[in-house]
Amino acid sequence: MNRTLKFFNTLTKEKEVFKPIVDGHIGMYVCGPTVYSDVHLGNCRTFVSFDMIYRYLLFLGYKVRYVRNITDVGHLEGDVDTGAEDKISKKARLEQLEPMEIAQRYTNGFHEMMRKFNTLDPSIEPRATGHIPEQIKMVERILENGYGYEVNGSVYFDTLKLSKDTGLYGQLSGRIIEDLMVETRDDLKNQSEKRHASDFAIWIKADDSHIMKWESPWSVGFPGWHLECSAMSTKYLGEHFDIHGGGGDLVFPHHENEIAQNFGACKCTPANFWLHGNMLLLNGKKMSKSDGNSITPVQLFTGDSPHISKGYNPMTLRFFMLQSHFRSTLDLTDNALLAAEKGYNRLMEAWQKLQLLEGKATTESDLDKEIAQTIEAAFQDMDDDFNTPKAMARLFDLAGKINSINDGHVSADAISQSAVKQMQQFFHDMISEIFGLIETGDASSNDGVVDGLMQLIIDLRQKARANKDFATSDQIRDALQEVNIQLKDSKEGTNWVKA
Numbered sequence: 295m296n297r298t299l300k301f302f303n304t305l306t307k308e309k310e311v312f313k314p315i316v317d318g319h320i321g322m323y324v325c326g327p328t329v330y331s332d333v334h335l336g337n338c339r340t341f342v343s344f345d346m347i348y349r350y351l352l353f354l355g356y357k358v359r360y361v362r363n364i365t366d367v368g369h370l371e372g373d374v375d376t377g378a379e380d381k382i383s384k385k386a387r388l389e390q391l392e393p394m395e396i397a398q399r400y401t402n403g404f405h406e407m408m409r410k411f412n413t414l415d416p417s418i419e420p421r422a423t424g425h426i427p428e429q430i431k432m433v434e435r436i437l438e439n440g441y442g443y444e445v446n447g448s449v450y451f452d453t454l455k456l457s458k459d460t461g462l463y464g465q466l467s468g469r470i471i472e473d474l475m476v477e478t479r480d481d482l483k484n485q486s487e488k489r490h491a492s493d494f495a496i497w498i499k500a501d502d503s504h505i506m507k508w509e510s511p512w513s514v515g516f517p518g519w520h521l522e523c524s525a526m527s528t529k530y531l532g533e534h535f536d537i538h539g540g541g542g543d544l545v546f547p548h549h550e551n552e553i554a555q556n557f558g559a560c561k562c563t564p565a566n567f568w569l570h571g572n573m574l575l576l577n578g579k580k581m582s583k584s585d586g587n588s589i590t591p592v593q594l595f596t597g598d599s600p601h602i603s604k605g606y607n608p609m610t611l612r613f614f615m616l617q618s619h620f621r622s623t624l625d626l627t628d629n630a631l632l633a634a635e636k637g638y639n640r641l642m643e644a645w646q647k648l649q650l651l652e653g654k655a656t657t658e659s660d661l662d663k664e665i666a667q668t669i670e671a672a673f674q675d676m677d678d679d680f681n682t683p684k685a686m687a688r689l690f691d692l693a694g695k696i697n698s699i700n701d702g703h704v705s706a707d708a709i710s711q712s713a714v715k716q717m718q719q720f721f722h723d724m725i726s727e728i729f730g731l732i733e734t735g736d737a738s739s740n741d742g743v744v745d746g747l748m749q750l751i752i753d754l755r756q757k758a759r760a761n762k763d764f765a766t767s768d769q770i771r772d773a774l775q776e777v778n779i780q781l782k783d784s785k786e787g788t789n790w791v792k793a
Contacts, residue, residue, distance in 0.1 A: 297354060297673065297677050298311060298677060299311070299312040299354075299677050300312065300677065300678055300679055301537075301567050301569060301679055301680075302569070302621060302679050303566075303567050303568060303569075304466060304545060304568040304569065304570050305465065305466055305567070305568045307468075309678075309679060310567070312536075312567065314356070314536050315534065315535065315536055315566065318355070318356060318357060319356065319357045319358075319359075320351055320356045320357070320358045320359070320536045320537065321358075321359050321361075321530075321531035321532065321535035321536050321537070322344075322347075322348065322351075322358060322359070322360050322361070322531075322535075322536060322537040322538075322539065323361045323362075323363075323523070323526075323527040323530075323531055323535065323537070323538050323539070323564075323565070324340075324341075324344045324360070324361070324362045324416075324538075324539040324540055325362075325363065325365075325523055325539075325540035325541075325544055325548065325549075326362040326363045326364050326365065326419070327364065327365065327400075327404050328365040328366075328369040328381055328382070329364055329365065329366055329382070329396070329397045329399075329400035329401045329404060330369075330381040330382045330384070330385045330396060330397075330400060331385070331400060332400065332403055332407075332590065332591075332592075333400075333403065333404045333407050333591070334581075334590065334591075335574055335581070335589065335590065335591050335594070335626075336541065336543075336573060336574045336581065337541070338407065338411060338591055338611075339571060339574045339615050339620075339624065340540065340541040340571045341362075341408060341411070341413055342411055342413060342612055342615050342616070342730075343571045343615070343620035344362075344539050344569075344571070345411075345413035345414055345730060346616065346620070346680065346682060346728065346729065346730065347539070347569070347620075347680055348360050348414060348416075349414065349727060349728050349729075349730055350676055350680060350728050353723065353727050353728055358417070359417045359418070359530065359531065360414075360416040360417045360418075361416060361417065361418045361419075361420065361526065361527060361530045361531060362416040362418075362419055363419065363420050363421070363422065363522065363523060363526050364397075364401055364404075364419060364420070364421045364422065365422050365519065365522060366382060366393075366394075366397035366401070366421050366422050366423050367380060367382060367383075367393075367422050367423050367506045367516055367517070367522075369381050369382070369519040370519065380504070380505075380506060380516065382396050382397055382506070383504060383505045383506055386505060387505070393505055393506050394423075397421075397423075407591055410591075410595075410608040411608050411611070411612055411730075412608070412609070412612065412730045412731070412732055413730065414730075418530050420526045420529075420530065422517070422522040422526070423506070425522070425525055425526050425529065426508050426517065428525040428526070428528075428529050429497075429517040429521050429522060429525040430497075430508075430510050430511070430517075431525075432496075432521060432524060432525045432528070432555065432559045433449055433496050433497050433510075433512075433517075433521070434511070435558075435559040435560070436449075436451065436496065436555065436558040436559050437449065439558055439559070439561065440452075440455065441455060441456055441554075441557075441558030442496060442558065443489065444512050445487040446487060446499060446513075447499035447512050447513030447515065448487060448495055448497060448498050448499045448512070448513065448515065449495070449496050449497040449512055450487065450488055450489070450493045450494065450495055450496065451493055451494050451495075451496050451551070451554055451555060451558060452489065452490070452493060453471065453490060453492040453493050453494070453554060454471065454489070454490045454492070454493075456554055456557065456558065457471045460557065462553065462554070462557055462563070463492075463550065463553075463554055464550065465553075466545060466546070466549055466550050466553055466568060467545050467546035467547075467549075467550045469546060469550070471492060494518060494520060494547065494551055495518040496517070496518045496520070496521045496555065497510060497512055497513070497515055497516075497517060497518065497521075498515050498516055498517075498518060499512070499513035499514070499515040500513070500514055500515045500516055504516070519548070520547070520548055520551035520552055520555060521555055523548070523552055524552045524555040524556050524559070524564065527552075527564060527565075528556065528559075528560075528564070533556070533560045533562050533564070534562050534563070534564065534565070534566075535564065535565055535566075536565065536566055536567060537565060537566070537567045537568075537569060538552075538564060538565035538567070538568050538569070539568070539569040539570065539571075540570060540571075541570065541571050541573070542570040542571060542572050542573060543573065544570070545570055549568065552564060570621070571620045571621065572620070572621050572622050572623045572624070573623055573624075574623075574624050574626060575623055575624065575625040575626065576588065576589060576601060576625075576626050576627075577601065577625070577626075577627055578625055578627075587601075589601050589602070589626070591611075594606055594611060594631075595607070595608065601628065602628045602631065603628050603632075606631050606634075606635060609638060609731055609732060609733075610631065610634055610635045610638050611631075611634075612729075612730065612731060613634055613637065613638040613641075613729075613731060614626075614630065614631060614634035616682040616683075616686060616729055616731075617634060617637070617682070617683055617686060618682075618683060619679075619680075619681060619682065619683055620680060620682070621679070637690075638731070640690075640693065641689060641690065641693060641725070641731075642731075642733050643782065643789070644692075644693035644696045644697060644721075645693075645721050645725060645733075646733075646782075646789035646790070647696050647697070647700045647782075647789060648696050648714070648717055648718055648721055649718065649789070650700075650787045650789065651696060651699060651700070651706070651709075651714050651717075652706065652711065652714065653706060653709040653710045653711040653712070653713055653714040654705075654706045654707040654708075654709070654710075654711075655707055655708060655709055655710040655713075656710070657710070658710060658712075658713075659708055659709060659710060659713075660708075661695070661704075661708045661709050661713070662709060662710050662712070662713040664695075665692065665695070665709070665713050665716065665717055666713070666716065668688050668691055668692055669688070669692075669716065669717075669720045671688055672684075672685040672688035672689065672720070672724060673685075675688065676728070682729070685724065686729075689721070689724060689725070692717055692720070692721075696717070748779075748790050751770060751774070752781070752788050752789075752790065754770065755767050755770045755771065755781070755788070756788065758770070774790070
């Protein structure tokens with residue numbers, strides 16, 4: 295499918311036409327979770343956003359190598375280089391478990407949560423602990439090129455030298471290195487081994503109490519958090535690839551430092567395009583456990599939270615996230631979720647009605663032309679920085695037309711069979727393939743079993759009605775209503791929706 299894509303590039307601060315390095319192929323790296331606790335909702339939004347991007351690129355026919363890592367070592371408490379404990383080691387010490395038990399437990403939980411949100415698996419999911427040799431090699435290359443220095447067994451990246459040589463450091467985040475250097479000499483002394491306040495560790499010497507550590511040319515220690523993604527993206531996507539993504543909170547220092555490391559190692563920047571999702575708010579405020587303004591994905595599913603009036607299925611949450619542009623802040627409120635639930639059900643109901651719709655027009659009508667224009671506009675919206683809210687609005691525009699025909703306000707004679715088929719294909723492509731939404735709200739049941747069972751129930755009810763056995767017919771309808779399934783009868787037939 296030959297289309298022109300435009301992305302907002304965080305590096306250049308403007309939308310740019312996307313052209314892959316290798317025609318027809320895309321390399322995309324997205325920073326994955328640090329597996330020391332359950333994945334939080336903000337991360338879920340990021341991974342749903344990049345799942346949508348991945349799906350759209352696949353839909354357009356690109357061969358995409360999507361790499362999303364697992365950070366299972368090196369991410370320090372407070373994201374500082376010294377005087378802090380590795381998050382996974384700390385959790386292991388507190389729970390008296392092996393660090394890899396902690397990492398595996400929360401990796402399993404992360405995968406389960408991604409299944410609930412119906413995200414596709416990445417092409418490769420490397421772990422930081424599985425790539426220690428690659429990280430040591432990258433540190434060696436950084437030192438050879440003069441962009442690192444070793445002090446007492448730890449190795450630091452020299453940001454001031456990179457800035458003087460290239461002006462590169464700070465371009466992604468917009469930070470000026472002089473602003474990072476305003477500390478007094480006394481402040482710099484408090485930075486311990488660093489030459490400059492903005493320098494960061496790429497290898498950290500471990501003390502005797504540190505659990506996760508490896509032999510290296512400099513010390514028994516462990517890699518810096520930022521180094522991991524540079525080493526793994528380089529190994530699987532090459533020194534220069536197409537897209538690097540993650541949450542907006544990673545722009546600085548994580549992604550800024552990745553660029554520095556890659557240039558220090560190979561004298562080249564890692565990615566052409568940097569894409570970042572925005573933050574998720576709760577009731578208009580940043581989520582904070584200490585303030586009580588937080589909610590977990592599980593609490594959203596169960597309703598066990600004072601911030602919501604009921605539980606919501608994962609597909610309602612996914613729909614809610616896609617209603618907002620991935621680069622915009624998204625405010626999660628109970629009212630917004632209730633509205634999203636209604637919108638999601640309306641969309642799925644229209645899709646079901648569309649399966650029963652038959653066009654009667656024998657030649658192309660004005661309605662046919664409107665439908666074709668709406669469909670093309672939706673794809674243009676997706677081409678323009680993955681604008682899911684606008685594309686979704688086009689779906690609802692067509693849903694209104696489907697409902698008008700189904701309710702008899704517009705005659706089926708006004709639409710041709712080819713236009714109906716075009717809509718059916720479009721709804722499938724946009725809702726299922728690109729948005730990743732499924733009717734049941736449970737990714738594990740996306741195998742047709744529920745649809746098959748419901749069709750059997752509908753057929754039994756239809757036979758009861760045909761035999762004038764209205765008691766059985768009503769019993770079936772009422773029993774389904776008790777489990778929040780509503781039957782919709784029309785002259786085209788009967789379909790069902792989750793109430």
